[in-house]
Amino acid sequence: xxxxxxxxxxxxxxxxxxxxxxxxxxxxxxxxxxxxxxxxxxxxxxxxxxxxxxxxxxxxxxxxxxxxxxxxxxxxxxxxxxxxxxxxxxxxxxxxxxxxxxxxxxxxxxxxxxxxxxxxxxxxxxxxxxxxxxxxxxxxxxxxxxxxxxxxxxxxxxxxxxxxxxxxxxxxxxxxxxxxxxxxxxxxxxxxxxxxxxxxxxxxxxxxxxxxxxxxxxxxxxxx
Amino acid sequence: xxxxxxxxxxxxxxxxxxxxxxxxxxxxxxxxxxxxxxxxxxxxxxxxxxxxxxxxxxxxxxxxxxxxxxxxxxxxxxxxxxxxxxxxxxxxxxxxxxxxxxxxxxxxxxxxxxxxxxxxxxxxxxxxxxxxxxxxxxxxxxxxxxxxxxxxxxxxxxxxxxxxxxxxxxxxxxxxxxxxxxxxxxxxxxxxxxxxxxxxxxxxxxxxxxxxxxxxxxxxxxxx
DNA sequence: CGATTGACAATTGTCGACAATACTGGGAGG
DNA sequence: CCTCCCAGTATTGTCGACAATTGTCAATCG
Numbered sequence: 431x432x433x434x435x436x437x438x439x440x441x442x443x444x445x446x447x448x449x450x451x452x453x454x455x456x457x458x459x460x461x462x463x464x465x466x467x468x469x470x471x472x473x474x475x476x477x478x479x480x481x482x483x484x485x486x487x488x489x490x491x492x493x494x495x496x497x498x499x500x501x502x503x504x505x506x507x508x509x510x511x512x513x514x515x516x517x518x519x520x521x522x523x524x525x526x527x528x529x530x531x532x533x534x535x536x537x538x539x540x541x542x543x544x545x546x547x548x549x550x551x552x553x554x555x556x557x558x559x560x561x562x563x564x565x566x567x568x569x570x571x572x573x574x575x576x577x578x579x580x581x582x583x584x585x586x587x588x589x590x591x592x593x594x595x596x597x598x599x600x601x602x603x604x605x606x607x608x609x610x611x612x613x614x615x616x617x618x619x620x621x622x623x624x625x626x627x628x629x630x631x632x633x634x635x636x637x638x639x640x641x642x643x644x645x646x647x648x649x650x651x652x653x654x
Numbered sequence: 655x656x657x658x659x660x661x662x663x664x665x666x667x668x669x670x671x672x673x674x675x676x677x678x679x680x681x682x683x684x685x686x687x688x689x690x691x692x693x694x695x696x697x698x699x700x701x702x703x704x705x706x707x708x709x710x711x712x713x714x715x716x717x718x719x720x721x722x723x724x725x726x727x728x729x730x731x732x733x734x735x736x737x738x739x740x741x742x743x744x745x746x747x748x749x750x751x752x753x754x755x756x757x758x759x760x761x762x763x764x765x766x767x768x769x770x771x772x773x774x775x776x777x778x779x780x781x782x783x784x785x786x787x788x789x790x791x792x793x794x795x796x797x798x799x800x801x802x803x804x805x806x807x808x809x810x811x812x813x814x815x816x817x818x819x820x821x822x823x824x825x826x827x828x829x830x831x832x833x834x835x836x837x838x839x840x841x842x843x844x845x846x847x848x849x850x851x852x853x854x855x856x857x858x859x860x861x862x863x864x865x866x867x868x869x870x871x872x873x874x875x876x877x878x
Numbered sequence: 879c880g881a882t883t884g885a886c887a888a889t890t891g892t893c894g895a896c897a898a899t900a901c902t903g904g905g906a907g908g
Numbered sequence: 909c910c911t912c913c914c915a916g917t918a919t920t921g922t923c924g925a926c927a928a929t930t931g932t933c934a935a936t937c938g
Contacts, residue, residue: 443724443921468889479923484890485709492716494806500667501890501929516806523751527743582718582740586810667891692919703893708920725899725920882937891928898921908911 444478448486451476456495456506457595464508467496493589509597511650517594518642522635524587525571529618529634531578533627540577541623547573548619555608563608564598570615574622574634597649614641668702672710675700680719680730681819688732691720717813733821735874741818742866746859748811749795753842753858754851755802764801765847771797772843779832787832788822794839798846798858821873838865 452472455461473483487504490496496504507513532540547570554566575587606614614637621630676696679685697707711728714720720728731737756764771794778790799811830838838861845854 445921470889480890481705481924482922485712488709488713489716492713494809498890501888502931503889516804519751519755519804520806520810523747527747531743580740580743582744582814585718586744586813589810590806669891694919704920705894706892722920723900725918726901727919880938882935884935885933887930887932889928889930891926893926894924896921896923898919900917900919902915902917904913904915906911906913908909 445482445486448476448478448483449489452486452490453493453495453592456490457592457599459599461506463506463596463600465506467504467506469504494593507593507596509593509600509649511646513593514597514642514646514649517590517597518638518646520590521587521594522638522642524583524590525574525638526631526635528575528578528580528583528587529622530627530631531580531583532574533622533625533630535579536623536625537577540579543573544570544577544619544622548615551615552612555612558608563611567611567615568595568598570619574618577622597645600649669706669710672700672702672707673713676710676714677717677719677816680714681816681823683823685730687730687820687824689730691728691730693728718817731817731820733817733824733873735870737817738821738866738870738873741814741821742862742870744814745811745818746862746866748807748814749798749862750855750859752799752802752804752807752811753846754855755804755807756798757846757849757851757854759803760847760849761801764803767797768794768801768843768846772839775839776836779836782832787835791835791839792819792822794843798842801846821869824873 452461456463461467469480469484469487472487473480476483487496487498491498491504494507496506498504509517532544547566551563551566551570554562558566572587572591575584578584618630618633618637621633676685680687685691693704693708693711696711697704700707711720711722715722715728718731720730722728733741756768771790775787775790775794778786782790796811796815799808802808842854842857842861845857
């Protein structure tokens with residue numbers, strides 16, 4: 431072993447690379463919402479075969495990012511008010527379970543990761559851009575889900591994660607200031623770290639529901 | 655229109671037929687849990703091409719029924735105690751949301767469907783086989799999810815639905831008698847129909863958690 | 879002038895073949 | 909007798925081509 435720090439080379443199947451590239455493009459708006467896309471165009475543009483791309487599109491379809499209309503083409507998800515409602519209610523239900531479970535099985539490693547995520551959010555709230563705050567916010571929520579140690583919960587959360595990012599991005603402005611955002615999350619993390627599942631779950635759910643409702647109203651107002 | 659009642663012919667793509675056939679085979683044990691399967695065997699056995707079957711397997715992989723180990727083969731899900739815990743906690747969280755939403759948006763059609771499902775369960779509990787009771791039980795739960803009018807919730811529930819069927823089947827005996835099962839569900843349905851989201855959600859969650867825990871203990875005891 | 883029918887173009891649905899990769903068993907070397 | 913290397917085999921990963929289906933647009937008929 432001559433070199434201590436060699437850059438790891440990516441060794442993923444082309445298919446998962448395609449999935450990730452497409453997901454990113456859709457979430458960050460490179461491919462506009464509501465756009466109609468065809469397999470043959472994308473496959474040539476991404477330099478891979480139709481069969482591979484098709485498989486990737488099917489996976490994204492199960493994540494809800496694209497829909498297939500038979501023999502006519504694919505269409506990327508366009509979020510409406512109903513979608514936003516669905517997303518934040520579902521997110522609240524899943525994160526409530528995550529917070530309950532995390533509080534119920536405390537562990538040095540997860541304690542450390544939660545504290546790190548909370549610190550990062552505090553720092554971002556104090557002196558970060560809106561994008562950085564949103565990212566740290568999201569990272570904390572995700573850390574809670576990871577700490578639950580629940581594989582299926584993690585999978586299901588991942589399914590709606592990308593769509594949540596889309597609507598956070600679509601309502602480009604944060605609705606609350608940095609200090610307020612930090613104040614909203616501190617009690618949740620404290621409840622988890624103190625090992626109180628009941629309280630942690632309730633706080634987490636309330637936070638998601640109230641923030642989701644705000645965002646939903648904001649989107650509805652902007653749309654109509 | 656000359657004929658009033660023509661039989662509708664099934665017109666599904668081969669791929670979705672393959673998905674349904676495989677799902678059924680796995681859930682009902684035709685393909686044993688833990689079995690290793692290869693694309694080429696299955697494709698020839700089911701009389702379709704590898705690419706089509708492969709796509710179907712990928713979809714089932716996202717449902718968690720099979721897992722892919724690269725360049726070696728596929729393996730069908732084998733449920734352990736940890737899996738059962740994950741399933742019933744997740745199920746409880748999702749059905750809690752479903753009960754809350756259903757109670758919050760009452761509607762003649764859904765009221766009728768819920769009552770019908772409850773009646774069917776009552777009937778099965780009174781004079782049905784264990785299989786019939788289990789089926790009616792499951793149908794009622796699913797009716798509540800449908801009544802929530804929440805597309806993403808429905809999708810996510812469908813993802814764990816099949817696995818839940820697997821573990822219900824694996825612990826072949828019902829743990830409670832017909833009368834008891836009926837008594838457990840009546841208050842939940844009543845809470846929904848009376849339009850009390852808070853109560854409906856709480857009852858639904860408690861029911862799922864307590865029954866899930868029982869089943870989990872039963873499975874753990876049976877396993878070792 | 880409107881409606882219907884037919885052909886055409888675009889797109890997905892399905893397939894078989896070739897390439898890349900991981901597991902397995904045997905043989906050479908120590 | 910044990911260990912390591914190497915080739916063979918089984919299996920997934922990727923690809924390009926052909927078939928089936930749908931929507932469109934123009935020509936034709938009433």
